[in-house]
Amino acid sequence: MKNKTHIIKEVEAGSIADELGLTPGDELITINDTSIKDVLDYHYIIKDEFLNVLIKKPDGEEWELDIEKDYDDDLGIIFEDGLMDSYSSCRNKCIFCFIDQMPPNMRDTLYFKDDDARLSFLQGNYITLTNLSDEEVDRIIFYKLSPINISIHTTNEDLRCRMLKNRFAGSSLSKMQRLKDAGITMNGQIVLCKGWNDKDELEKTIHDLSAFLPEMQSVSVVPVGLTKFRDKLTPLEPFSKEDAIEVIETIHRWQNIFLTHYKTRFIYCGDEWYINAGLPIPDEESYEGYPQIENGVGLIRSFTDEFYQCFNEDIPGDEREKELSIATGVLASPYISQMANEIMNKYPGIKIHIYTIENDFFGKNITVAGLLTGGDIIKQLQNKRLGKSLLLPDVLLRHGESILLDDITIEDIERTLQTRISIVQSDGKSFIDTILNL
Secondary structure (H helix, E strand, O other), X not given: OOOOOEEEEEEOOOOHHHXXXXXXXXXXXXXXXXXXXXXXXXXXXXXXXXXXXXXXXXXXXXXXXXEEOXXXXXXXXXXXXXXXXXXXXXXXXXXXXXXXXXXXXXXXHHHOOEOOHHHHHHHOOEEOOOOOOHHHHHHHHXXXXXXXXXXXXXXXXXHHHHHHOOOOOOHHHHHHHHHHHOOOOEEEEEEEOOOOOOOHHHHXXXXXXXXXXXXXXXXXXXXXXXXXXXXXXXXXXXXXXXXXXXXXXXXXXXXXXXXXXXXXXXXXEOHHHHHHXXXXXXXXXXXXXXXXXXXXXXXXXXXXHHHHHXXXXXXXXXXXXXXXXXXXXXXXXXXXXXXXXXXXXXXXXXXXXXXXXXXXXXXXXXXOHHHOOXXXXXXXHOOOOOOOEEEEEHHHOOOOOOEOOOOOEHHHHHHHHOOEEEEEOOOHXXXXXXXXXX
């Protein structure tokens, strides 16, 4: 099959490509007389210190460029297709799949289920391995791609087939052994479903995964997210407070075992378990560098610790005056409120309104801020006192866009609520700086 064309979308200012005169619309033909299949080939071959690059300009003229550079220097090219190839879609029908629980008539891109190992390496996405051929495993090993993030869920092969609704889902886990033997580092994820892969099945899975240490660096356990759009889907129940406590006790017991034998905790609870159980979030040491923070493991601990580290510096408050508001999800609201109160106590002239947005769009069981919609924000903040600016978390947005899940834009919210929107990055320092410098 002929490789896809690789059209340049953007050239980074000051980069090697910029200095050579490459521009958007140019097409990459070959590097060192080699056709590029995808982004993995590209990143591997451009590490060479001497490159011969063939470019076709939009008018058909071909440029042959000889480049001498340092080993780790990037060319500064962004392509129209991020993978430089077609995306691999998911073949599973997982009982817990969030995309299957979305309402109809949303934009098409939200319904695409990726299961692409290249995205695991490049963006940290989790893959099930069911879509991974032996040839692709060979490429991962050849290119030494690490880490690879794997959606495991259970090591009971029969149960995994039933949970993923794929008869190959159990045997596909054997690919983890090939990756381990080749020294490829991995991270694992378990989406816990009540009555399916919890209790004894969770114990078995954790025990089995210990055999993949140290190449398997960490495993997270997160609760299944359940929306109100589950008609005709496998019935699943939310976890109760008592369930959450039991899960935490199980994980902590295994952490103690792993610390004794492997000097690492290895298995971690998502933040939701502690909040739903009414228990304090563990201290920073318990997260060992936050290997799964992008998966909601230790995110609140990291945020609050950074907040207090910056906030408690020996800098006195002042008399600046301003009024603003913050909208956040149910899960993080108590922590955001506590930090906002700290700021107001130190700066008496600052008034902050905290608004907890319930998820009417997906259902009340969805409590994370990243799944809030513009419609819910507008509906619940209309006629509320918002002040000079409304702060929204950056997790509401995808890939630097200004559009939320329901196709409502930041500009739509600003126009409807008649206030300025400020997007806050998900770290404690940015939270303080945004509030103080508005």
